Amino acid sequence: MRLVILDDYDKASLWAAKYIMNAINGFKPSQTKSNFVLGLPTGSSPLGTYKYLIQFFKEGMVSFKNVITFNMDEYVGLPRDHCQSYHTYMWDNFFKHIDINPANVHIPDGNAPDLIVECNNYEKAIDQAGGIDLFLGGIGTDGHIAFNEPGSSLASKTRLKSLAADTIASNARFFEGDIQKVPKMAITVGVKTVMSANEVVMIIICGGHKSFALHMAIEEGVSHMWTVSAFQQHPRCTFVVDEDATLELKVKTVKYFKGLMEVHNKLVEPRVPSSFTAP
Secondary structure, three states: OEEEEEOOHHHHHHHHHHHHHHHHHHOOOOOOOOOEEEEEOOOOOOHHHHHHHHHHHHOOOOOOOOEEEEEOEEEOOOOOOOOOOHHHHHHHHOHHHOOOOHHHEEOOOOOOOOHHHHHHHHHHHHHHOOOOOEEEEEEOOOOOEOOEOOOOOOOOOOEEEEOOHHHHHHHHHHOOOOHHHOOOEEEEOOHHHHHOOOOEEEEEEOOHHHHHHHHHHHOOOOEOOEHHHHHHHOOOEEEEEEHHHHOOOOHHHHHHHHOOHHHHHOOOOOOOOOOOOOO
Protein backbone atom coordinates (compact mmCIF):
# COMPACT_ATOMS: atom_id res chain seq x y z
CA MET A 1 0.00 0.00 0.00
CA ARG A 2 1.16 3.50 -0.85
CA LEU A 3 0.08 6.64 0.98
CA VAL A 4 0.91 9.72 -1.10
CA ILE A 5 0.56 12.93 0.93
CA LEU A 6 0.36 16.22 -0.97
CA ASP A 7 -0.08 19.77 0.31
CA ASP A 8 -3.63 20.29 -0.92
CA TYR A 9 -6.46 18.99 -3.10
CA ASP A 10 -5.09 20.52 -6.31
CA LYS A 11 -1.68 18.90 -5.91
CA ALA A 12 -3.33 15.57 -5.03
CA SER A 13 -5.48 15.81 -8.17
CA LEU A 14 -2.45 16.62 -10.32
CA TRP A 15 -0.46 13.68 -8.90
CA ALA A 16 -3.35 11.29 -9.56
CA ALA A 17 -3.84 12.59 -13.10
CA LYS A 18 -0.14 12.18 -13.89
CA TYR A 19 -0.23 8.64 -12.54
CA ILE A 20 -3.24 7.72 -14.68
CA MET A 21 -1.68 9.32 -17.76
CA ASN A 22 1.52 7.35 -17.24
CA ALA A 23 -0.46 4.13 -16.80
CA ILE A 24 -2.34 4.70 -20.06
CA ASN A 25 0.79 5.70 -21.98
CA GLY A 26 2.74 2.78 -20.56
CA PHE A 27 0.10 0.19 -21.48
CA LYS A 28 1.32 -2.38 -23.98
CA PRO A 29 -1.47 -4.04 -26.02
CA SER A 30 -1.30 -7.81 -26.38
CA GLN A 31 -3.11 -10.49 -28.36
CA THR A 32 -5.52 -10.96 -25.47
CA LYS A 33 -6.00 -7.32 -24.47
CA SER A 34 -5.85 -4.38 -26.86
CA ASN A 35 -7.34 -1.63 -24.66
CA PHE A 36 -6.47 -0.08 -21.31
CA VAL A 37 -9.46 -0.49 -18.96
CA LEU A 38 -10.11 2.32 -16.50
CA GLY A 39 -12.62 2.33 -13.63
CA LEU A 40 -14.04 5.74 -12.76
CA PRO A 41 -16.01 7.43 -9.97
CA THR A 42 -18.25 10.47 -9.74
CA GLY A 43 -18.60 12.97 -6.90
CA SER A 44 -16.46 15.94 -5.94
CA SER A 45 -13.21 14.06 -5.27
CA PRO A 46 -12.23 13.21 -8.88
CA LEU A 47 -13.18 16.54 -10.48
CA GLY A 48 -9.67 17.96 -10.17
CA THR A 49 -8.16 14.79 -11.61
CA TYR A 50 -10.54 14.92 -14.58
CA LYS A 51 -9.62 18.57 -15.12
CA TYR A 52 -5.94 17.72 -15.39
CA LEU A 53 -6.53 14.67 -17.61
CA ILE A 54 -8.51 16.89 -20.00
CA GLN A 55 -5.63 19.37 -19.99
CA PHE A 56 -3.10 16.61 -20.70
CA PHE A 57 -5.24 15.41 -23.63
CA LYS A 58 -5.53 18.92 -25.09
CA GLU A 59 -1.76 19.33 -24.84
CA GLY A 60 -1.23 16.07 -26.73
CA MET A 61 0.24 14.24 -23.77
CA VAL A 62 -2.30 11.40 -23.65
CA SER A 63 -5.02 9.88 -25.84
CA PHE A 64 -8.09 7.94 -24.74
CA LYS A 65 -8.81 6.31 -28.12
CA ASN A 66 -7.73 2.92 -26.79
CA VAL A 67 -9.23 3.30 -23.32
CA ILE A 68 -12.36 1.49 -22.12
CA THR A 69 -14.08 2.88 -19.04
CA PHE A 70 -16.43 1.45 -16.45
CA ASN A 71 -18.13 3.74 -13.98
CA MET A 72 -18.79 2.76 -10.40
CA ASP A 73 -22.50 3.45 -10.10
CA GLU A 74 -25.71 5.10 -11.23
CA TYR A 75 -29.01 6.02 -9.60
CA VAL A 76 -32.04 3.84 -10.29
CA GLY A 77 -35.00 5.50 -11.99
CA LEU A 78 -33.31 8.83 -12.72
CA PRO A 79 -33.54 9.79 -16.43
CA ARG A 80 -30.17 9.50 -18.15
CA ASP A 81 -30.30 13.17 -19.20
CA HIS A 82 -31.23 14.38 -15.69
CA CYS A 83 -28.76 16.99 -14.45
CA GLN A 84 -27.89 14.78 -11.43
CA SER A 85 -27.51 11.48 -13.26
CA TYR A 86 -24.01 10.05 -13.34
CA HIS A 87 -24.29 9.77 -17.13
CA THR A 88 -24.68 13.54 -17.28
CA TYR A 89 -21.90 14.07 -14.73
CA MET A 90 -19.38 11.97 -16.65
CA TRP A 91 -20.10 13.46 -20.06
CA ASP A 92 -20.17 17.05 -18.80
CA ASN A 93 -17.06 16.76 -16.65
CA PHE A 94 -14.89 14.39 -18.66
CA PHE A 95 -15.94 12.35 -21.67
CA LYS A 96 -17.08 15.11 -24.03
CA HIS A 97 -13.74 16.88 -23.57
CA ILE A 98 -11.51 13.96 -24.66
CA ASP A 99 -11.17 11.62 -27.65
CA ILE A 100 -12.73 8.52 -26.10
CA ASN A 101 -14.89 6.32 -28.32
CA PRO A 102 -18.46 6.55 -26.91
CA ALA A 103 -18.83 2.81 -27.50
CA ASN A 104 -16.02 2.27 -24.99
CA VAL A 105 -17.87 4.10 -22.20
CA HIS A 106 -19.79 1.92 -19.74
CA ILE A 107 -22.11 3.35 -17.09
CA PRO A 108 -24.76 1.20 -15.37
CA ASP A 109 -28.27 1.68 -16.77
CA GLY A 110 -30.50 2.62 -13.86
CA ASN A 111 -33.53 2.42 -16.13
CA ALA A 112 -32.92 -1.08 -17.50
CA PRO A 113 -36.06 -3.23 -17.74
CA ASP A 114 -34.42 -5.88 -15.55
CA LEU A 115 -31.99 -4.33 -13.08
CA ILE A 116 -30.64 -7.65 -11.84
CA VAL A 117 -29.77 -8.67 -15.40
CA GLU A 118 -28.16 -5.25 -15.90
CA CYS A 119 -25.95 -5.81 -12.85
CA ASN A 120 -24.90 -9.29 -14.01
CA ASN A 121 -24.20 -8.06 -17.53
CA TYR A 122 -22.07 -5.23 -16.17
CA GLU A 123 -19.79 -7.70 -14.43
CA LYS A 124 -19.64 -9.78 -17.61
CA ALA A 125 -18.69 -6.73 -19.65
CA ILE A 126 -15.78 -6.02 -17.29
CA ASP A 127 -14.60 -9.62 -17.66
CA GLN A 128 -14.95 -9.48 -21.45
CA ALA A 129 -12.82 -6.32 -21.52
CA GLY A 130 -10.06 -8.26 -19.77
CA GLY A 131 -10.57 -6.82 -16.31
CA ILE A 132 -9.97 -3.32 -15.01
CA ASP A 133 -6.35 -2.17 -15.12
CA LEU A 134 -6.73 0.83 -12.84
CA PHE A 135 -9.69 1.84 -10.71
CA LEU A 136 -9.84 5.47 -9.58
CA GLY A 137 -12.01 6.03 -6.53
CA GLY A 138 -13.03 8.45 -3.83
CA ILE A 139 -14.68 7.71 -0.50
CA GLY A 140 -17.39 9.10 1.72
CA THR A 141 -16.93 10.32 5.27
CA ASP A 142 -18.16 6.94 6.52
CA GLY A 143 -15.52 5.13 4.48
CA HIS A 144 -17.80 3.86 1.74
CA ILE A 145 -16.58 3.41 -1.82
CA ALA A 146 -19.11 3.64 -4.66
CA PHE A 147 -22.42 2.90 -2.93
CA ASN A 148 -20.90 0.18 -0.75
CA GLU A 149 -22.01 1.75 2.50
CA PRO A 150 -21.21 0.49 6.02
CA GLY A 151 -22.26 -3.13 6.38
CA SER A 152 -21.71 -4.00 2.70
CA SER A 153 -20.12 -7.34 1.99
CA LEU A 154 -16.46 -7.15 1.11
CA ALA A 155 -17.14 -10.00 -1.35
CA SER A 156 -19.86 -8.03 -3.14
CA LYS A 157 -20.03 -7.55 -6.92
CA THR A 158 -22.16 -5.25 -9.06
CA ARG A 159 -25.65 -5.23 -7.63
CA LEU A 160 -28.80 -3.28 -6.82
CA LYS A 161 -28.39 -1.36 -3.57
CA SER A 162 -30.84 0.44 -1.29
CA LEU A 163 -29.29 3.71 -0.15
CA ALA A 164 -28.88 4.48 3.53
CA ALA A 165 -30.95 7.26 5.07
CA ASP A 166 -27.79 9.31 5.73
CA THR A 167 -26.76 9.03 2.07
CA ILE A 168 -30.19 10.12 0.88
CA ALA A 169 -30.21 13.06 3.29
CA SER A 170 -26.69 14.08 2.26
CA ASN A 171 -27.56 13.94 -1.45
CA ALA A 172 -30.66 16.08 -1.01
CA ARG A 173 -28.48 19.15 -1.57
CA PHE A 174 -28.17 18.09 -5.21
CA PHE A 175 -31.96 17.84 -5.55
CA GLU A 176 -33.04 21.31 -4.47
CA GLY A 177 -32.91 20.20 -0.84
CA ASP A 178 -35.94 17.98 -1.39
CA ILE A 179 -35.27 14.56 0.11
CA GLN A 180 -38.29 13.16 -1.75
CA LYS A 181 -36.56 13.79 -5.07
CA VAL A 182 -33.46 11.81 -4.16
CA PRO A 183 -33.37 8.29 -5.67
CA LYS A 184 -33.61 5.61 -3.00
CA MET A 185 -31.71 2.93 -4.92
CA ALA A 186 -28.66 2.66 -7.12
CA ILE A 187 -26.70 0.16 -9.17
CA THR A 188 -23.18 -0.06 -7.80
CA VAL A 189 -20.07 -2.09 -8.42
CA GLY A 190 -19.16 -4.19 -5.39
CA VAL A 191 -16.11 -4.07 -3.17
CA LYS A 192 -14.82 -7.23 -4.84
CA THR A 193 -15.37 -5.67 -8.26
CA VAL A 194 -12.99 -2.85 -7.36
CA MET A 195 -10.61 -5.15 -5.51
CA SER A 196 -10.35 -7.27 -8.66
CA ALA A 197 -8.70 -4.46 -10.60
CA ASN A 198 -5.71 -5.95 -12.39
CA GLU A 199 -3.15 -3.37 -11.41
CA VAL A 200 -3.86 -0.41 -9.16
CA VAL A 201 -6.64 0.97 -7.05
CA MET A 202 -6.31 4.70 -6.35
CA ILE A 203 -8.35 6.30 -3.60
CA ILE A 204 -8.46 10.12 -3.48
CA ILE A 205 -9.13 11.38 0.04
CA CYS A 206 -9.02 15.11 0.71
CA GLY A 207 -10.22 17.37 3.50
CA GLY A 208 -10.35 17.18 7.27
CA HIS A 209 -13.91 15.84 7.14
CA LYS A 210 -12.50 12.60 5.69
CA SER A 211 -9.57 12.27 8.08
CA PHE A 212 -11.24 9.72 10.35
CA ALA A 213 -12.18 7.62 7.31
CA LEU A 214 -8.52 7.63 6.24
CA HIS A 215 -7.49 6.59 9.75
CA MET A 216 -9.92 3.66 9.62
CA ALA A 217 -8.77 2.81 6.10
CA ILE A 218 -5.08 2.37 6.87
CA GLU A 219 -4.47 2.24 10.63
CA GLU A 220 -7.26 -0.06 11.79
CA GLY A 221 -8.28 -3.57 10.74
CA VAL A 222 -10.32 -4.63 7.74
CA SER A 223 -14.03 -4.20 8.42
CA HIS A 224 -17.22 -4.30 6.38
CA MET A 225 -18.33 -1.28 8.42
CA TRP A 226 -15.55 0.72 6.73
CA THR A 227 -15.51 -0.76 3.25
CA VAL A 228 -12.48 1.28 2.15
CA SER A 229 -10.43 -0.67 4.69
CA ALA A 230 -10.63 -3.70 2.37
CA PHE A 231 -7.99 -2.08 0.18
CA GLN A 232 -5.35 -2.81 2.78
CA GLN A 233 -5.39 -6.24 1.17
CA HIS A 234 -5.01 -5.07 -2.41
CA PRO A 235 -1.51 -5.82 -3.76
CA ARG A 236 -1.19 -2.43 -5.47
CA CYS A 237 -3.30 0.19 -3.72
CA THR A 238 -2.45 3.88 -3.65
CA PHE A 239 -4.15 6.37 -1.36
CA VAL A 240 -3.64 9.94 -2.64
CA VAL A 241 -4.45 12.44 0.11
CA ASP A 242 -3.93 16.05 1.14
CA GLU A 243 -2.49 17.28 4.43
CA ASP A 244 -5.90 17.91 5.99
CA ALA A 245 -6.92 14.29 5.46
CA THR A 246 -4.03 13.12 7.68
CA LEU A 247 -5.26 14.92 10.82
CA GLU A 248 -6.41 11.68 12.50
CA LEU A 249 -3.32 9.65 11.59
CA LYS A 250 -0.51 8.86 14.01
CA VAL A 251 2.49 11.15 13.69
CA LYS A 252 4.76 8.19 12.95
CA THR A 253 2.44 7.03 10.16
CA VAL A 254 2.58 10.43 8.47
CA LYS A 255 6.37 10.72 8.93
CA TYR A 256 6.92 7.24 7.50
CA PHE A 257 4.96 7.86 4.31
CA LYS A 258 6.26 11.41 3.83
CA GLY A 259 9.71 9.89 3.91
CA LEU A 260 8.77 7.90 0.82
CA MET A 261 7.53 10.87 -1.23
CA GLU A 262 10.74 11.07 -3.25
CA VAL A 263 10.11 7.48 -4.36
CA HIS A 264 6.41 8.11 -4.98
CA ASN A 265 7.06 11.20 -7.09
CA LYS A 266 9.29 9.17 -9.41
CA LEU A 267 6.13 7.29 -10.40
CA VAL A 268 4.71 10.42 -12.02
CA GLU A 269 7.43 12.94 -12.84
CA PRO A 270 9.69 11.27 -15.42
CA ARG A 271 7.08 10.89 -18.17
CA VAL A 272 5.70 14.43 -17.86
CA PRO A 273 7.46 16.83 -20.30
CA SER A 274 9.62 19.35 -18.47
CA SER A 275 7.83 22.14 -20.36
CA PHE A 276 4.51 21.34 -18.65
CA THR A 277 3.38 23.79 -16.01
CA ALA A 278 0.21 23.44 -13.98
CA PRO A 279 -2.25 26.34 -14.29
